[in-house]
Amino acid sequence: MTVNTPLCFRGKSILAPMVRVGTLPMRLLALDYGADIVYCEELIDIKMLQCKRVVNEVLETVDFVAPNERVVFRTCERERHCVVFQMGSADAERALAVAKLVESDVAGIDINMGCPKEYSTKGGMGAALLSDPDKIESILTTLVKGICKPVTCKIRILPSVEDTVNLVKRIEKTGIAAIAVHGRKKEERPQHPVHCDVIKAISEAVSIPVIANGGSHDFIREYMDIETFQKATAASSVMIARAAMWNPSIFRKEGLFPLRKVMQDYIKYAVRYDNHYTNTKYCLCQMLREQLETTQGKKLHAAQSTQEICEVFEMADFYEETTTIFTAKKTSLETKIQDEDDQMEDPDVIKMAVRFDKREYPPQITPKMYLLEWCRKEKHPQPIYETVQRPLDRLFCSVVTVAEQKYKSTLWDKSKKLAEQAAAIVCLRTLGVPEGKLCEGENPLIAKRKREDRECSNNRDHGDDLAEPSHKKANFIEGASDMNVPEMPR
Numbered sequence: 001m002t003v004n005t006p007l008c009f010r011g012k013s014i015l016a017p018m019v020r021v022g023t024l025p026m027r028l029l030a031l032d033y034g035a036d037i038v039y040c041e042e043l044i045d046i047k048m049l050q051c052k053r054v055v056n057e058v059l060e061t062v063d064f065v066a067p068n069e070r071v072v073f074r075t076c077e078r079e080r081h082c083v084v085f086q087m088g089s090a091d092a093e094r095a096l097a098v099a100k101l102v103e104s105d106v107a108g109i110d111i112n113m114g115c116p117k118e119y120s121t122k123g124g125m126g127a128a129l130l131s132d133p134d135k136i137e138s139i140l141t142t143l144v145k146g147i148c149k150p151v152t153c154k155i156r157i158l159p160s161v162e163d164t165v166n167l168v169k170r171i172e173k174t175g176i177a178a179i180a181v182h183g184r185k186k187e188e189r190p191q192h193p194v195h196c197d198v199i200k201a202i203s204e205a206v207s208i209p210v211i212a213n214g215g216s217h218d219f220i221r222e223y224m225d226i227e228t229f230q231k232a233t234a235a236s237s238v239m240i241a242r243a244a245m246w247n248p249s250i251f252r253k254e255g256l257f258p259l260r261k262v263m264q265d266y267i268k269y270a271v272r273y274d275n276h277y278t279n280t281k282y283c284l285c286q287m288l289r290e291q292l293e294t295t296q297g298k299k300l301h302a303a304q305s306t307q308e309i310c311e312v313f314e315m316a317d318f319y320e321e322t323t324t325i326f327t328a329k330k331t332s333l334e335t336k337i338q339d340e341d342d343q344m345e346d347p348d349v350i351k352m353a354v355r356f357d358k359r360e361y362p363p364q365i366t367p368k369m370y371l372l373e374w375c376r377k378e379k380h381p382q383p384i385y386e387t388v389q390r391p392l393d394r395l396f397c398s399v400v401t402v403a404e405q406k407y408k409s410t411l412w413d414k415s416k417k418l419a420e421q422a423a424a425i426v427c428l429r430t431l432g433v434p435e436g437k438l439c440e441g442e443n444p445l446i447a448k449r450k451r452e453d454r455e456c457s458n459n460r461d462h463g464d465d466l467a468e469p470s471h472k473k474a475n476f477i478e479g480a481s482d483m484n485v486p487e488m489p490r
Contacts, residue, residue, distance in 0.1 A: 007081070007107045007150055009178035009209035009237055012036040013226055013251055016180075016213055016241035017086040017112065017154065020282050024061070024074050025269035027083060030244060032265070034223075034251035037082050039239075042112045042120065043073055045089040048098045053105075054391055058330045059273055062105050069394060069414075074273065075105050084108040084152065088115070090124035090135065092142035099147045108149050108177070111139055114156040116186040127156055127186040133170055140174035150177035154213070154239075156186045157198045164198055165205045172206045180211035180239050190217050190242065199233035209236035216242035223253055245286050260313075263287055267315055270306065271322050277306040284309070333392055349399060349406040350430050355413065356421035360437050367424035367435045374433050375402060383427070385420045398423040 015022065015030040015038040022041035030038050051064040051072050064073040075083060085106040089095035099109045112120060113129045113136065120126030129136050136153075143151045153176060158164040171179060181202055183194040194214040203210040212235035219229040220243040230238045243250045248266075249257040257265075263284055270280040284300055291297050299312045310319035356367065371383050380403045387398040395412035398419035407430060409422035428435040 007037070007084075007177075009037070009150075009152070009211060012211075012237040014180075014211060014237055014239040015039060015244055015248075015251075016239045017042055017084075017110070018241055018245060019117075020279060021245050021286065022086075023275060023279055023283075024076065024079075024273050025266055025275050025280070026245075026248065026283060027079055028076075028269050028273075029262075029266050030248045030251055031079060031082065033249045033257075034253060035244075035248075037084060037107075037237075038079060039084045039086050039110060040073065040075075042086050042088045042115060042126075044123075044125070045087050045091065045094040045098045047072055048087065048101060049094065051101070053101065054394065057333055057392055058326055061273060064102065065394065073102070076273070080105060081107050084110050086110040086112055086154070088112050088120050088123070088125040089139060090129065092135075092138045095139050096142050096146045099143055099149075099151075103147050103149055106149065109143060109147065109151050110180075111143070111151075111153045114154045114180075114182045114186070116156070130155060130158060130167070130186065133167060136167075137170060137174055140171065140176055144175040152176055152178045152180060152211075154180035154182065154211075156182045156184055157195055159185060161198050161201050165201055168202050168206055172208050176208065178209040178211055178236070179206070180213050181235075183212065183214040183233070194218050196229075196232040199235060203234040203236070211235060211237045211239045213239040213241065216240060216244075220250065222256060223250060226250075245283075246289060247287065259287060259291075264313055264315060267310060267313055268318065271310065271315075271319055274326075275306075277303070277309060280306060280309055330392070346406065349408055350426060351408055351410050352426045352429065353410045354422050354425050354429070355409065355411055356418050356425060360439070362436070362438060365436045367421050367428055370434065370436045371400070371402065371424045371428055374428070374431070378403075383424070385423065387416050387419055389416075400424055400427055402427050 013034065013036050015027060015035045017039035019041045022039060027038040027040065047066065048064065051066050054063045054065050056063050061074050061076045063071045066072050073085070083106050085102050085108070087095060087098050087109070089098070089111060095111065103109070112126050115121070115126035117126070121128040124132070124135075140151060140153060153171060155167070158167060168179060181199050183196060183199045184192055194217070199210065199212050212229060212233035215229035215238065219225050219232070220240060226238050226240070240250060247256055247259060247262055249262050266283065266287070267280070269275070281300065281303060285292060288297050288300065292301065296312060300309065303309045303312055307316070307319050310316050358366075368383070375382055384401045385398050386401070387396055389396050390412060393412075395414060396416050396419035397408065397412050398416070399406050399408040400420070400423040407423055407427040409419070409426055411422065413419040413422060425435055434440050
C-alpha cells in the first residue's frame with residue numbers, strides 16, 4: 001500500500017520513545033525546542049485494543065480511554081504530523097488492529113523490538129522479538145500492507161555485527177520506512193559504551209534511513225553533539241532519549257535553556273493538557289537529578305497534586321488561571337450540549353432527576369430486578385435499556401422502555417450500570433411500584449429468594465441434585481438478570 005504522508009526520516013533530530021517520559025507534555029516541549037519527530041512511550045497492544053477513541057472538546061485533544069476511564073494515549077493537532085506511535089506487540093493481527101485504531105491521529109507507527117525490560121519482553125515483545133525474525137517479518141509486513149502511514153521499528157544490536165546486519169537487511173525487505181538502532185546489546189545498560197561501529201555497519205548495509213540511538217552517555221551533552229554522533233554512526237538521523245529527558249532543550253540550535261525555565265515550560269504543558277500529577281512529578285524528578293536533595297527537590301517529592309507541583313515552582317497563579325478557563329469552557333460546553341439535548345428530547349419520555357445509591361438497598365437487590373419482576377407479573381415484555389455515553393465527560397444516560405413507554409433520569413452517571421438503575425427507578429416511581437429500598441419495609445424479592453433457597457436445600461436433603469432453574473436465579477443475581485435483557489444497538 002502506498003504511503004501517503006510527508007513524514008521523512010532523513011536528517012532529523014528525534015525524541016526517543018521513553019516509558020513514563022514520552023507523554024504529550026514532553027513531546028510538545030521537544031517540538032517547541034526543535035525536535036523534528038517525537039515518539040510516544042511504548043504502549044502495549046492489548047491495552048490499546050480495550051480503549052475507546054474520545055474527542056476531548058475541553059482540552060482539544062484526542063484521547064484513547066481504557067474501560068477504567070484512564071487515558072492511555074493523548075494527542076493533539078499540534079503533533080499530528082510528527083508523532084510516531086510506538087507499540088509493544090508480538091502478534092501481527094493485534095498490531096494491525098491497534099495501528100488502524102490510531103492511524104488517523106498520528107504520523108507513523110513503530111514496533112518496539114529493543115526494550116530489554118521484563119514488562120516488554122515477558123509477552124514476547126520488545127527485545128524478545130530479536131530472537132524470532134519470522135515474527136518480526138510477519139508483524140512489519142502486515143503493518144506495511146495494512147495501513148497508509150509509515151512503519152518503523154526500533155531494535156538493539158545482536159551479539160555479532162554479521163547477525164545484526166543480516167537481521168536488518170531482512171527487516172528492510174518488509175518495506176518499512178526507517179529503522180532505529182540502539183547501539184547496545186539487550187543485556188547492556190547505559191553505562192556500557194554505545195557501539196557506533198555496529199550502527200555504522202548497518203547504515204552502510206541498507207538503503208532505508210537508519211536512526212542512531214544510545215549516544216546520550218558517551219556523546220550528547222549539547223546540540224552540536226547530535227551531529228557528532230550522527231557522523232560517528234553514518235546514520236541518517238539521531239534519536240535522543242536520556243539527554244532529552246534530562247533537558248529537552250537539547251534540541252535547540254541556540255543552546256540549552258536553564259533548567260528552571262525548561263521545567264516551568266514543561267509544567268505549563270502538563271497543566272494545559274491535564275497530565276496526571278504522578279507522571280508530571282516523575283518527569284520533573286528526572287530533570288532535577290542530583291538536585292533532588294535540594295529544598296525544591298524535596299518539596300517536589302512531597303507534592304501530591306498538580307496544584308502542589310505548581311506551587312513548588314511558583315506557578316500557582318498559572319494553575320488557577322488555567323483551571324478557571326477550563327472550568328468555564330466545560331460549563332459552556334455542558335450548557336450547549338444540554339440545550340441541544342433539550343431541543344432533540346423526545347417529549348414522550350418521562351423524566352426525573354434521580355440517582356441509584358446501592359447503600360439504600362439490601363445486598364443483591366436493585367431497581368432493575370424489581371422492574372423485571374413487575375414486568376413478568378404484569379405479562380409485559382421485559383424492559384429494554386438504551387444507554388449512551390457523552391463524549392465531553394464520558395458520563396452515561398439510559399432510557400428504559402416498559403410497555404411502550406420510555407423513562408429516564410436527567411442526571412448523568414459515571415457507569416452504564418448506574419445509569420440503567422436510575423432509569424429503572426424513574427419507571428418504578430412513575431408506576432407507583434416498590435423499588436426495593438430498605439425503607440420500604442419487608443422485601444418480597446428477598447422473601448421469595450429465601451423460600452427458593454429452602455426448597456433447594458430440601459431437594460438436596462432428599463438427594464435431588466438437579467440444578468436450580470436459570471429463570472429463578474435471574475430474579476436475584478444482578479448479572480444474570482442483565483443477561484436476560486438484550487441491549488439495543490447504539
